[in-house]
Amino acid sequence: MSKKFPNLFSPAKIGNLTLKNRIIKAPQSSGMSNIDGSVTERLVRYYRDQAAGGAAMIIVEYAYIDDIGSKSAHCHLGISNNEHIPGLAWLAENIREQGSIPAIQIEHCGRQKFLGTQPICAPSEIPWPKLWNQYGVQAVPHALTIEEIQDIVHAFGDAALRAKTAGFELVEIHGAHGYLLTNFFSPTTNRRNDLYGGSLENRMRIYLEVYRDIRKKVGPDFPVTIRLSGTDYEPDGFGIEDTIALAKALESEGIDALHISGGDHHTMIHQVSPMSMSICHNTWAAEAIKKEVKIPVIASGSITLPEYAEEIISSKKGDFVGLGRPLWADPEWPLKASEDRPEDIRPCIRCxxxxxxxxxxxxxxxxxxxxxxxxxxxxxxxxxASKVKNIAVIGAGPAGMEAARVCKLRGHNVTIFEEKKTKGGLAVEAAVPEFKADIRPLTKYQITAIEKLGIPVVNKQATEADLKDFDSVICATGSTPVKPCIPGTDKKIVADALDILNKTVKPGKNIVVIGGGLVGSETALHLSENGHDVTLVEMLPQIMNDVAVTDLLAYTERISKTNMRVLTSTRLVEVIDDGVIVESKGCTKKLPADTVVLALGLKSRQSLYDSLVQKGKEAYLIGDAVKPGKIMDAFHTAYRIGLKI
Incomplete structure (x- = not known):
């Protein structure tokens, strides 16, 4: 029993199943099935590893229930006909062999059909906005007839019976995230005036019919749960009061547990929340529903660390936690937490x-x-490693520390050289804004891993002389800010964004940030949220061209709540003593400023690598030293080089 997380690792029941702990692998589509929805060896290997990590239950990704319009995505897992059963049985057995309970989620995509191919079915002819922008009229769904609705209800029941036949021990109905059932539930997408539209009773009707059909076919004792969105976060959608009413209705019908999430793919920052959104983002909804029902409630969404999960269970905000992305970042998250080693968990940063x-x-x-x-x-x-080598890693940023970890675990002798007093590289500056706090536990994890492995860190700038006795050198030398050839950029009021973030320079009250990429936009937002008057200048028509779509949505929302000014299609001409001169559409104007912050990109530091290679030394580039990028680039290049040597 864990001493740090006693509630998280206590057993509990869902229906007639006893789960060894409170951790459930939440369902997430993987794109690893065959095009016909059948199970692949790749999918089995993936779930086998997920199950081996210690979660009490693995809910396999959503499986489509019919061959008409329920398939949503590429290489989507299927449960629509009996020919899927052999592969599903193979999958369930592999999960069970690793000590986890195999479960599966079943769904109909409704209007959210990523493939964009007809037929697309929904309660009303209201397309998913993203699909409309991509495909136009082809994205408009067919409004289901009563007969077609009943066919879908029966297809859910048939799919659940296939799951039971294949050896899954629980079925979860996907009733969240903007798929078909929520298309009926939300006034945003349901404009019907028959038995399935209008009143709350009518909008929840299909949920109850689906559950009844499933229960009739799988029997009274087979565990059936449902995933619900606490709210779809749509301005004209459904709120928590509606979901509580639905939850109570399902409880009265006999549903065994409620898995609570939030949002849909139109409001996806509430479904797959990026790091700028709150942690445990939808736990409030699970807590609200748990107060109204007696059956178990599974809280899910951005529960990245064991201490968050323990608090949810101990404070009775939920009976279980559903973990998705955290078990991708570290499949052994449950095992390490159970052994009171939370510091060894590689934490999801919701990137x-x-x-x-x-x-x-x-x-x-x-x-x-x-x-x-x-x-x-x-x-x-x-x-x-086939041959043990003495390896020098130059740089203790994310890439350098990951490469050092991998090489050490493979048996190599590893030494890190780091010219700064602190480890973490540019991740240190990146984690300064509170909306990027998720990076801090990651840096802590990396430093802890290096220390536990006993990898020495030499605090100096490595020279070729320092490296002469090493067999291989991994250059994780990072990147440095681009210095523009623009008049006045050497003036005292000018600072680089990194110097602002690491507090080398104290900014004034009135700030102009030049460059609206990721670094510039985040720095400007950070300064604005901390009371500065900020103007962000970007020469392209749009800021944040290099960010993930979820970050773009979340940052746009945050910026709208500040007084920050954004000037696009605007070019810096000159820095003057009390501001900048900018040009837009052929006209120039002055922007007053106490501080001018430059965020005009980064360039790789490759001089040491070039010199080593020229002299015949075995050397490798990783991370920003290859090309300035993101944390993903650092980890992926480092891991692969670590495997190669």
Whole structure:
């Protein structure tokens, strides 16, 4: 029993199932099935690793229930016909063999069909805005007839029976996140005037019919749960009061547990919340519903650390926690927490780069920004090095520390050289704004890993002489700010964004930030939220062109709540003693400023690497030293080089 997290690692029941702890792997689409929805070996390897990490239950990703219009995404798992059962049985058995209870979520996508192909079915002819922008009239859903609704109800029941037949021990109905059932529940998407529209009773009708059909087919004792959004966060959508009424109605019907999340794909920052949003983002909804029902409630969404999960259970905000992205960042999250080793957990930073921006949104299998092994289980496993080498790693930023960790675990002798007094590289500056606080536990985890592995850190700028006795050198030398050739940028009122963030320079009250990329936008927002008068200047038509879509949505919302001014299509001409001269559409004007902050990009530091290679030394580039990028680039390049040497 964990001493640090006693409530999190106490057993509890859902229906007739006893779960060994309160941790449930939340369902997340992976894009690892075959095109016909059948199970692949890749999918089995992935879930086998997830189950081995210590979660009490694995809820397998949503599986589509029919072959008409329920399939949502590329390589989407299917449960629509009996030919899916052999693969699903193989999957369930592998999960069970690792000591976790196999469960599966079943769904109909409704109007949220990522593939954009007809048929698209919904209660009303109201398209998903993103799909409309992408496909136009092709995105308009067909308004379901009563007969078609009943066919879908029966398809849910048939799919649940297939899940039971395949050996899953629990079925979860997907009634959240803007898929078909919420299309009926939300006034935003339901404009019907029949039995399935209008009143709350009518809008929740399909939920009850689906549950009854499932219960009739799987029997009275088979556990059935449902995932609900506490609210869809739409201005004309449904609120927590409606969801509480639905939860109580489902409880009276006999549902075994309620899995509470929030949002839909139109309001996705509330569903897959980025780091600028609150932690445990939808726990408030789980808490509100738990006060009104007696059945177990699963809280989910941005529960990144064990202490958050323990607090949720101990304060009775939820009976279980559903973890999605955190188990991608570290599948052994439950195991490490149970052994009172939370410092060894690689924490999810909610960057949404690996799991969404660079994978799922591009019709690829998911990965994780911090864990390249996700979707590559069995292929990128750490193995002992065939020959032990003495390796020098230059730089103790995210890339350098990850490369050092991987090389040390493979048996190499590793030494880190770091010219700064602190470890963490640019992640230290990146984590200064409170809306990027998720990065702080990650840096702490990396430093702890280096210390526990006994990797020495030499605090000096490495020279070629220092490196002569090493077999290999990994250059994680990072990047440095670009210095523009613009008049006046050498004046005293000018500072680089990094110097503002690391407090080398104290900014004045009135600030102009030049450069509206990620660093500039975040620095400007940070200063504005801390009481400065800020103007952000960007020469392109839009700021934040290099950020994940969830960050763009969240930052845009935050900026709208400040007094920050944003000038796009505007170019810096000159810095003067009391401000800047900018040009837009052929006209110049002065912007007064006490401090001018430059955020005009970064350039790689490769001089040491170039010199070493020129002299025949085995050397490698990783992280920003390859090309200025994000934390995902640091971790992925470092891990792969660590495997290669």
């Amino acid at each position: 949404n780069e690996g799991c969404l921006e660079r994978s799922f949104f591009l019709y690829k299998a998911v990965t994780c920004g911090l864990n390249p092994v996700i979707s590559r289980e069995g292929e990128l496993k750490l193995k002992p």
